[in-house]
Amino acid sequence: MHSAEEIYNPERQLPRLLEQESTFSEVSAKDGAVAPKGSRRRSFKRRVGHDWTVAVLYGALDTIGWIVLYAIITYVRGDTFYSSQLDFLLIDLLQVLVIVQALYIVGGYDRNVDKRTLAYAVEHILAVTAAAIFSAMLIYSAATFDATMRPSRGVLLLSFMFFLPISLSYRRWIGKYVAARVANRAFLIVGSGEKAAQFYRSYKNSPNRQLLHFVDTAVERIGKPIAGDGSPIVEGGIAARLQNLSERYSGIILAKSVKELDTQLLDKLVRTQFQRTRVYTLESFYETHWRYVPVEAIDPVWPLQTGFQLAQISPYYYLKRLCDIAFATFALVICAPLIAIVALIVWLGSGRPVIFSQSRVGRENLIFTIHKFRTMVSRGDPDLDDIYTRDGDPRITRVGRWLRKLRLDELPQFWNVLRGDMSLIGPRAEWDKIVERYEKKIPFYHFRHLVKPGITGWAQVNYPYGESEEDAIEKLKYDLYYIRHYSLKLDAMIALKTVHVMLFSKGR
Numbered sequence: 001m002h003s004a005e006e007i008y009n010p011e012r013q014l015p016r017l018l019e020q021e022s023t024f025s026e027v028s029a030k031d032g033a034v035a036p037k038g039s040r041r042r043s044f045k046r047r048v049g050h051d052w053t054v055a056v057l058y059g060a061l062d063t064i065g066w067i068v069l070y071a072i073i074t075y076v077r078g079d080t081f082y083s084s085q086l087d088f089l090l091i092d093l094l095q096v097l098v099i100v101q102a103l104y105i106v107g108g109y110d111r112n113v114d115k116r117t118l119a120y121a122v123e124h125i126l127a128v129t130a131a132a133i134f135s136a137m138l139i140y141s142a143a144t145f146d147a148t149m150r151p152s153r154g155v156l157l158l159s160f161m162f163f164l165p166i167s168l169s170y171r172r173w174i175g176k177y178v179a180a181r182v183a184n185r186a187f188l189i190v191g192s193g194e195k196a197a198q199f200y201r202s203y204k205n206s207p208n209r210q211l212l213h214f215v216d217t218a219v220e221r222i223g224k225p226i227a228g229d230g231s232p233i234v235e236g237g238i239a240a241r242l243q244n245l246s247e248r249y250s251g252i253i254l255a256k257s258v259k260e261l262d263t264q265l266l267d268k269l270v271r272t273q274f275q276r277t278r279v280y281t282l283e284s285f286y287e288t289h290w291r292y293v294p295v296e297a298i299d300p301v302w303p304l305q306t307g308f309q310l311a312q313i314s315p316y317y318y319l320k321r322l323c324d325i326a327f328a329t330f331a332l333v334i335c336a337p338l339i340a341i342v343a344l345i346v347w348l349g350s351g352r353p354v355i356f357s358q359s360r361v362g363r364e365n366l367i368f369t370i371h372k373f374r375t376m377v378s379r380g381d382p383d384l385d386d387i388y389t390r391d392g393d394p395r396i397t398r399v400g401r402w403l404r405k406l407r408l409d410e411l412p413q414f415w416n417v418l419r420g421d422m423s424l425i426g427p428r429a430e431w432d433k434i435v436e437r438y439e440k441k442i443p444f445y446h447f448r449h450l451v452k453p454g455i456t457g458w459a460q461v462n463y464p465y466g467e468s469e470e471d472a473i474e475k476l477k478y479d480l481y482y483i484r485h486y487s488l489k490l491d492a493m494i495a496l497k498t499v500h501v502m503l504f505s506k507g508r
Contacts, residue, residue, distance in 0.1 A: 055109040059100060061170055066096050069158045069166070074124060077155055080156045095135045099163075103129035108171070112289050114207070115168075115175035122500045124168050130496075132160040186211035188241060188249045190269075191256030192218065192234040198226040198296060199255055199282060206290060210250060215241060217265070242268060252279045286477075291462070293480035295443055295473060302445065303483075315487055324424050328417040339411050342403065346373055349399035353378065355412060360429040363452040367432055368421035371412040375400025407502055413455050425491045426454030427479040438472055445472075448479040451486065458482040458490065461497035 021331070032284055106123040107113035113120060135157060147504045189196055192214055203212060214234045225231045241248075252272065261269075273279040280288065327488050332339075346354045356374040358385045359367050376395045405410040416422040423428060430438070438445045459478035463471070482490065 011068075034066070044260075054111045054174065057174065058103075058109050058171065062100060062103065062167060063096050065166060066099060066159070066163055067092055069162055070095070070155070071159050073162070074152075074155050077152060077217075091139060093161075094132075094138065098135040098138070099128065099131045102127040102134075105165075105489055106496055108483040111178060112492050114179070115171040116179075119500065121168060122504065123165060124171070126496050126499055128160060128164045128167070132156070133410075136188060163288055182210060182250055185248060185250045186213050187251055187253055189214045189253045189255050190216070190238060190261075191254065192216040192221040192224075192226055193256055195282060195296070196255035198294075199253070199285075200227045200231060202290075202294070208289065213241070213249075216256070217260075217262070238265065239268075249277060251277055251285075253285050254279060254281050287481060287484070291458075291481055292477035293484060295477060295480070298444060298480070300444070301442070303450065316486070319488075320423065320425075320491070321420070324417050324420075327424060328414045331411075331414045332418065335414075336409055338408075342373055342408050342411065345399055346403075350374070350377070350397045359432045360453065361432050361435045361449060362421055362429065363449060365446070365449050368416065368419075370416055370421070370429055373400075373403055373409040373412060375403050375409045410455055417455065421452075423454045425457055425494050426452045427457050427482065428460060428475070429453030438469070441469060442476060444480075445476060447483060448476060450483050456494060456498040458494055461494055461501050 023445050050104050074088070103109065103124070106127045107120070108115075108124065108127065115124075128319045136153075139156075166502050187210055189199065189212055196214060200214075202214065212232055214232050215236060215238045216222060216234050217238060218238070219236070221234050222236045226232055227235055233462060242252075252269065254269065258266065281297075286292060286294050286297070343354045353374060356376075362368050375397060376393075377397060400409065413422060417424055431455075435445075457479070458481060459475040462478050463475050465471075482494075
């Protein structure tokens with residue numbers, strides 16, 4: 001057991017302080033941080049650099065763009081289904097709310113999501129398409145009770161067809177401006193120890209291209225490279241660099257223990273977070289910008305920290321189970337002919353057994369038997385030294401290669417979902433023998449069993465198929481992020497990303 005001092009120590013209290021949102025106008029006035037009237041222009045420039053500014057701009061453009069577009073198309077086509085302007089306004093606002101929610105789920109208002117990539121374009125298309133289908137279902141379901149609120153199907157279809165490229169176009173244009181603006185600023189990293197060096201190595205392998213400035217109060221480290229030749233040099237003068245932060249830095253990253261910071265510097269960092277520039281802990285930076293949790297940044301009592309959506313049993317847990325039952329039942333009924341055809345193809349192509357079954361580890365370390373269509377040659381007990389499939393793996397049958405590409409080999413898993421062994425979305429269910437090995441070698445691997453495994457998951461859609469223990473560690477980072485942010489929004493994002501992976505990625 002851990003004492004209260006071990007669980008609630010200052011090092012765990014700081015992240016909560018840094019993640020709070022507060023104006024603290026009285027404190028700012030006392031410290032002279034409130035800009036005088038003559039510096040409103042400079043204050044406005046600082047606000048433009050905030051994360052929420054871009055989100056508000058996207059939201060305003062989406063709302064105004066949809067309302068104007070829908071009104072023009074309604075007028076041109078002479079839609080007379082509305083009995084009053086109030087009915088028109090209600091239908092219009094309903095569609096705006098659905099669109100905003102759908103785009104929010106895929107990161108359409110997140111400044112840290114690059115809107116110029118093909119991956120985002122696909123997710124944007126899927127989100128707007130889903131919004132069109134969902135809003136149509138709501139509107140025409142309501143129209144069965146009140147026919148005066150039934151809009152023209154042609155107007156609805158054309159509005160979404162025009163809104164899709166327009167909304168994507170101005171996101172790409174604004175995204176280009178944001179990227180150019182951000183590129184001129186750097187991140188200020190406080191610390192120069194092993195944590196800071198590990199962060200630098202991770203940053204080099206990430207899509208981020210902003211500069212990194214490392215500073216420290218330890219005199220013996222100043223003037224030395226952070227991670228070998230060619231890496232940034234550690235500098236001093238933290239107090240001086242905390243001036244004019246909004247013009248020079250996108251944020252401050254705390255990469256050293258709180259116990260190593262003096263009280264004055266710690267107080268200054270907290271005030272900086274509240275008044276001017278965001279201050280990240282290492283864990284919060286990884287989660288915000290890269291959407292995973294670094295294993296090296298957590299400890300055995302990590303699940304006891306604040307911010308967990310999964311704490312105890314949330315109402316969403318039961319809602320998700322109902323969705324699992326409904327979708328699995330529907331899928332098994334609709335896909336029954338396809339399941340029979342695939343089973344016949346497997347039998348004709350490589351004989352029996354048609355179904356591959358194996359013991360896997362589920363929630364709370366409960367063992368269950370998973371079922372999939374067999375895609376590899378029949379064999380006895382798997383070799384623990386060769387459990388990964390690779391490109392061109394000779395053990396995969398000709399039929400199995402296609403089944404893996406199309407994800408048809410996973411159709412029998414809907415039975416596991418219906419039974420409650422698995423969920424539609426969650427960490428990958430791993431073989432019990434390999435879990436025993438991972439738990440001995442990979443720190444905190446057992447945390448991934450706090451939730452049910454899934455057919456698809458955050459790690460599956462963000463990281464390629466694992467071929468080593470190093471890959472297992474990388475995928476664990478995404479599983480930990482999923483556990484911490486367990487929510488409907490994240491599950492919806494995974495569902496859309498899964499469609500993207502199935503349509504455009506290679507499977508194994």
